[in-house]
Amino acid sequence: MxxxxxxxxxxxxxxxxxxxxALTPRGGRRLAAGAAIAxxxxxxxxxxxxxxxxxAAPAAHLTCNFEWFRLGGGAVRLGWLLDPxxxxxxxxxxxxxxxxxxxxxxxxxxxxxxxxxxxFLALFAAAMLGVVVSNSLLLLFVSWELVGLSSxxxxxxxxxxxxxxxxxxxxFIVTRIGDLGFFIGLVxxxxxxxxxxxxxxxRGILEAHALAGLAAPALAGGLxxxxxxxxLIFCGAAGKSGQFPLHVWLPDAMEGPTPVxxxxxAATMVAAGVFLMARVFPLMAADQALASAPLHxxxxxxxxGAVTALMGxxxxxxxxxxxxxxxxxxxxxxxxxxxxxxxGSWVAAIFHLLTHAFFKALLFLGAGSVIHATHHEQDIxxxxxxxxxxxxxxxxxxxxxxxxxxxxxxxxxxxSKESILHAAMEWEVSRLPLWAGLAGVVLTAYYMTRLTFExxxxxxxxxxxxxxxxxxxxITVPLLVLAAGAILLGFLGTPAWPWLQSQLTGAAxxxxxxIESPVLTAVSVILVALGLGAGWYLYGRRPRxxxxxxxxxxxxxxxxxxFLAARMKLDELYALTVGxxxxxxxxxxxxxxRRVWDGAIRLLARLGELAxxxxxxxxxxxxxxxFDAVSEGFRRAGRAYSRAQxxxxxGYLRALAVGFVVLVVLVLMGCSR
Numbered sequence: 051m052x053x054x055x056x057x058x059x060x061x062x063x064x065x066x067x068x069x070x071x072a073l074t075p076r077g078g079r080r081l082a083a084g085a086a087i088a089x090x091x092x093x094x095x096x097x098x099x100x101x102x103x104x105x106a107a108p109a110a111h112l113t114c115n116f117e118w119f120r121l122g123g124g125a126v127r128l129g130w131l132l133d134p135x136x137x138x139x140x141x142x143x144x145x146x147x148x149x150x151x152x153x154x155x156x157x158x159x160x161x162x163x164x165x166x167x168x169x170f171l172a173l174f175a176a177a178m179l180g181v182v183v184s185n186s187l188l189l190l191f192v193s194w195e196l197v198g199l200s201s202x203x204x205x206x207x208x209x210x211x212x213x214x215x216x217x218x219x220x221x222f223i224v225t226r227i228g229d230l231g232f233f234i235g236l237v238x239x240x241x242x243x244x245x246x247x248x249x250x251x252x253r254g255i256l257e258a259h260a261l262a263g264l265a266a267p268a269l270a271g272g273l274x275x276x277x278x279x280x281x282l283i284f285c286g287a288a289g290k291s292g293q294f295p296l297h298v299w300l301p302d303a304m305e306g307p308t309p310v311x312x313x314x315x316a317a318t319m320v321a322a323g324v325f326l327m328a329r330v331f332p333l334m335a336a337d338q339a340l341a342s343a344p345l346h347x348x349x350x351x352x353x354x355g356a357v358t359a360l361m362g363x364x365x366x367x368x369x370x371x372x373x374x375x376x377x378x379x380x381x382x383x384x385x386x387x388x389x390x391x392x393x394g395s396w397v398a399a400i401f402h403l404l405t406h407a408f409f410k411a412l413l414f415l416g417a418g419s420v421i422h423a424t425h426h427e428q429d430i431x432x433x434x435x436x437x438x439x440x441x442x443x444x445x446x447x448x449x450x451x452x453x454x455x456x457x458x459x460x461x462x463x464x465x466s467k468e469s470i471l472h473a474a475m476e477w478e479v480s481r482l483p484l485w486a487g488l489a490g491v492v493l494t495a496y497y498m499t500r501l502t503f504e505x506x507x508x509x510x511x512x513x514x515x516x517x518x519x520x521x522x523x524x525i526t527v528p529l530l531v532l533a534a535g536a537i538l539l540g541f542l543g544t545p546a547w548p549w550l551q552s553q554l555t556g557a558a559x560x561x562x563x564x565i566e567s568p569v570l571t572a573v574s575v576i577l578v579a580l581g582l583g584a585g586w587y588l589y590g591r592r593p594r595x596x597x598x599x600x601x602x603x604x605x606x607x608x609x610x611x612x613f614l615a616a617r618m619k620l621d622e623l624y625a626l627t628v629g630x631x632x633x634x635x636x637x638x639x640x641x642x643x644r645r646v647w648d649g650a651i652r653l654l655a656r657l658g659e660l661a662x663x664x665x666x667x668x669x670x671x672x673x674x675x676x677f678d679a680v681s682e683g684f685r686r687a688g689r690a691y692s693r694a695q696x697x698x699x700x701g702y703l704r705a706l707a708v709g710f711v712v713l714v715v716l717v718l719m720g721c722s723r
Contacts, residue, residue: 071169101137109556131185228289235282291323308418316411352392359385368614395473462540499585508593
């Protein structure tokens with residue numbers, strides 16, 4: 051039996067839960083939440099069975115393809131794919147989503163739209179699982195768009211807040227920009243290969259025959275079709291995964307409930323872009339053999355990833371909103387993942403994606419526990435002193451913080467980030483991604499130390515912080531499970547035991563020393579120590595005593611801090627450029643519609659009315675009048691003639707006699723001449 055033939059069950063379970071939640075009235079809170087949690091538990095069990103089947107043959111790509119509908123002489127085919135990559139992704143998405151669903155029971159308990167929230171959560175998870183198990187880029191794109199729809203519904207869940215409604219629209223529109231490029235790439239790819247199946251017995255787009263045709267120089271300047279198609283697909287990934295310049299929606303997505311933030315930033319939406327790049331990596335790398343090509347797709351990916359990693363970390367340094375610090379942290383970490391793909395190590399990207407899912411979900415849910423306990427206070431300047439009041443939350447948050455900061459040897463983030471830095475060091479094209487990655491290391495350790503001390507150290511700086519108490523078990527238990535994952539998961543991919551790398555590549559990866567590059571590791575550890583030390587010196591040694599006290603970095607470098615706090619003013623830049631261009635084009639379209647096209651249509655309408663009037667006049671006064679006059683003449687002649695037809699025989703004889711006389715007279719007159 052082909053294990054891939056049953057993969058549809060994994061996304062179908064949460065999809066059914068979403069359908070049930072949509073039909074459940076507001077009073078059916080237990081039914082909606084119970085169905086969603088049970089569906090995710092079932093999806094997790096099914097994912098574990100699928101992963102077990104995939105690991106039995108890591109090098110194989112198990113597929114189940116089927117015909118969707120016929121189109122002309124051919125057919126549109128879809129399919130399911132099972133290999134270690136999506137097996138691991140299914141387990142990660144299902145497990146992290148399940149924990150977030152359980153956390154939501156406590157966090158959203160008082161929300162009046164509780165049932166609708168779980169309906170949207172289940173739809174979100176189902177869409178992401180559909181992305182993961184698809185063997186067709188068309189089916190993947192359908193699920194991809196459902197991810198976008200679900201994010202719109204969840205980011206704007208509290209739509210009564212203008213900021214939430216605006217954030218939902220911003221996320222939807224910005225990601226659609228990237229998805230337009232993705233869609234064009236799919237159309238081009240289908241036109242070039244006649245298929246969108248990834249693997250199809252040697253005929254799939256990721257198999258040798260199709261890749262050989264796409265990698266040949268076909269465009270201007272010797273550019274390969276695979277390069278252009280790969281970059282178009284990357285546009286979609288950049289939008290979903292918040293890569294520069296399409297990253298601006300991701301921090302604003304914090305307007306949704308905190309479980310939504312955790313789901314978006316850890317297991318679903320942003321993970322979709324990195325997963326897509328790892329999945330189509332053979333297509334992205336197909337042009338590497340063309341040494342004369344002016345541009346390679348992976349070089350662009352590496353450059354964008356490096357810029358995003360450094361930019362996100364720099365902006366996070368100056369944010370005062372608890373969730374937005376974590377949001378820009380996600381932007382930065384996604385940049386690391388794209389950097390890894392660009393330098394040729396998609397395995398390192400997936401390793402970091404898996405570890406990041408656990409510690410970032412832990413950090414967001416920890417932030418949610420803080421926000422829940424402080425009655426939705428998110429300004430870190432108004433918190434403080436929570437370490438003693440919320441011990442479980444503090445301990446688990448500290449685990450997530452150290453995993454994200456890359457504290458060496460114990461926490462998963464260290465191992466996965468080191469694998470990325472090592473891949474960047476071996477990239478022969480440029481050292482810039484490596485320098486950007488190292489700069490991000492020290493910044494990450496610094497801003498996470500700042501965040502932890504501002505929230506948990508010192509004394510409470512607001513009434514909400516003073517009244518905070520530890521969250522209930524339904525919130526803290528998921529934190530403990532995620533904290534365990536944030537520690538243990540990293541040991542699956544250490545250089546001494548590269549189990550994860552062997553499974554993802556389907557080939558034996560030899561074990562080596564625990565430290566793959568001692569010099570690079572030493573530099574990385576020193577940078578982490580510098581970041582932690584700077585954070586402690588500025589924020590931990592003497593914690594902020596008052597919410598209104600100036601930030602020490604802001605006091606020392608006010609212009610730089612304000613620039614970073616304003617997100618490098620990229621939103622304002624877009625408003626002045628793209629926004630104004632869009633407004634100008636809208637005005638032009640409105641002007642053309644109202645003054646030009648509408649005027650032309652009105653002119654044509656007037657001409658039509660005039661023609662109708664003239665036609666009416668000609669018809670009424672000309673044709674009708676003439677026809678009526680002729681008809682009247684005929685009627686008169688008919689009436690006169692009818693009067694002659696009296697039926698009087700004597701009268702007829704008299705008329706004949708008169709006529710005969712007249713005829714004789716005329717004949718005689720003619721003869722006399």
